[in-house]
Amino acid sequence: MPKLMHKRHDASDIFIHWFNAACWLLLLLTGVGLIQNPAIDPFGSGYPAALRSLVGGGTNLLVIHEAIGVLWILGFVFYLAVNFKGARFFLAEVFTVSPGRDLPWMFKKMVLMTLGPKALKTMGQDPNLPEQGYYNMGQKAFAQASIVGGVIIAVTGVVMLLSDRTFGAESTVMIGWAVALHFIAVGVVFAGLLVHIYMAAISPEERPGFRSMFTGVVPDDYAKHHHRLWWDKVRTGGK
């Protein structure tokens, strides 16, 4: 008998997730290569020098980075056109935090994942996690960082793209801040991305969730265990 499954992602959701992942990877690789200043470059000047010579110079690298960046933004425009409802649902879920439930969840989860349940018991805490909704607090925190960071990255990216195309000398203060904010936002989102990739792809914990990013559905018992409040809603048919 086939297991009871619940739908979690539309095809457009799955597309935008992997499209975004591919763009981010390429944008990160090319973008880090565009920074060449001993006070800033994350891996020293060897990486940017090597990457620039690989693609035939810094000019080409900049063009490649800009082209992928524009494609990335167009991908989101396409997604919003196709599944605006899904995007609105996602935003509403992600930015709805109930501190009484979500903050202890976040704290306990971090202890559980690194030190284990014994550590929580030693601290006099119940190792059981508070129930979570469609997304747990960890997913929400990373989604929030990605959305805010992503908007900052896209807007500052467009400002830099237009810098030598439309802006005059009076705009250089804004362009300078666009450069700095682009760098800072990417750094913060990247820090979160490391945890996201571990939790989703390496830790056995979320394996059914990882699979749902291809199939769009999760098993009933996974939904019950990980997203109890959502499971309750699905079962009662309420939304």
Add this chain to the structure above:
Amino acid sequence: MARQLAMVIDATKCIDCKACVAACKVANKVPEDQWRNWIKHENEVPRVGAAGGGKARFQPGACMHCDNPTCVAACPTGATYKDAENGEVVINEGLCIGCGNCIPACPYGARFRNAEKRKADKCNYCPERRAHGLEPACVDTCPTKARVFGDINDPQSEAGRLYLANKDRLKRVAALTDTKPNMYYLGDLGPEAWGGEAVVPASMVAMKQSAPLIKGIVALSGLGVLAMLGRQLLAGSDHKEDGDA
């Protein structure tokens, strides 16, 4: 010794004709109201025959291709850099997006944002002319040969000969930030301490200061992942996997 292209200028020969300024503008198609080079003079130009009148002092100048280029330190992408081979401070126009960080970072005001290209611009010693064996436009056109251009580390070049013979009495423009400029003056150059301070825009300062912080956040996150991975490998998961039958 590595090459260092530079200018050795005999300020006493300059007659303030501005031919160098015009020639540069034409050769490099510099937009209206913008210039890559200049001739400075004392605030009061003395009048001939006036009581107490002295001699006029004129000081030709442009980007000084410094040994300590503060403009390079202000550039986030390396679009402007000090060429290791000949000591030029170069702008890679393909990589420059015209963010403007380098402009206040030059204490001599030698940089500007080209109004047409919307990128940083300054003297580049006319590479197109040099490729054809010509001198930079300003040097070529100077009627009194006040500007001498060449590799100052090469004793065979005119610039090198002047530089080595006069090393002790050559002067440089003084600025509040010591950038070690490669523009040397013979004779009385008039106003020699007009150089300002290298100012790095606040956004670039923020970027430089946040860089170690960001590395810290990423490292912390990486450590967290390693801790989780370590626990997963050593202790196994405490978690009975759902839906995985």
